[in-house]
Amino acid sequence: MNGDTLSRAEAQHQADRIRVLRDGLSQLERDQILTLTSDQRAAFDHWSAETLHNLAAQFDVDTTDSQKRVSWGLRIASTLGGLALCAALMLFFVRYWGYLDTPVQVAAAICLPLLALAATEFAARRERTLYFAGLMALIALGSFILTLAVIGRVFNITPTENALFAWGAFSLLLAYRYGLRPLLLIALGLLLSWGSASLTARLGYNWLNFGDRPEHFLLMGLLTFSIPIAAAHRRHSDFPPVYRLAGLFVFFVAILALAEWGGQSYFTGGIKTIERAYELLGLLSAGAFIAWGIRRQWDGVVNLASFFFVVFLFCRLFHWWWEWMPRYVFFGVIGAIAIGLVLAFKRVRTHLKQEFPA
16 A cells, blocks of 8 residues: 555554564564574664654654654643633633624624634644644534524524534534544534434424434444445545444443333333343344454454443343342352353453464
């Protein structure tokens, strides 16, 4: 894959593999398992150093563990900084908004996101790591949210669920334009909320109560999970895990809500029956996603599905035994089951080693 088609995420992945290969080769030589000739070692060192240098020069990737740790700190700082500046911007306008005339309010509301977009584009062109671009993109999104709210208030427009769609679409465009995963995650949250709110409104309820029907999110979570399966992301190769984990998280949380509060379901019948059915669905679906994630080597899917499998199992055990079993016996049984799960997962791990040897 040449540099023209390589994304920064793919370049970082390639740099990580070279570093692991270099460290592993050094360890093999120290253990006297594999020894290269001086010419071979010199050729490998020259290739790895030159490749890492080119990747760092073209994509500004991290070539050491220390750089990766600093990069994580930069990502966290830029995200928190963007959110803090959005809050500061909104609070500033709340404080001084009443002193401005209506034309000035409208003009300011329209200009703010445009200025933030221009700053985002400028930062993206000057900085390959996109830390400042991500910060400015969050400010642009916050400004756009503020713009729609201000215009709606000035012109006395009735709030609808379509604002969620506009905010989500704007965030999605920013995410794909600049390759920003935090903006993609925000976009998915807004668009999922819009989808549920739209269904709620179509059924004759107040759209603001869209969170009262978890089954909307159950279906849309599966749809979100399947998007990267249907649509390849060659340019943004780090986006599919965001879709998978966000969709799966929403799916499992919806099942968990229905398993605990079955009265929110559209299905008629006994509430306890609905709750038990969703508990069973949660266990079965978690097991299925664990198996699927193992087959496709989706570590995040396996970890998230395993977490919710344990959550569904313990919720079920709580409903069965908490009321009549002594507390020390209950927690003792839970501990024994946890040990059993550890042994079971170790057997699965051993089986995977035999099926997919290194």
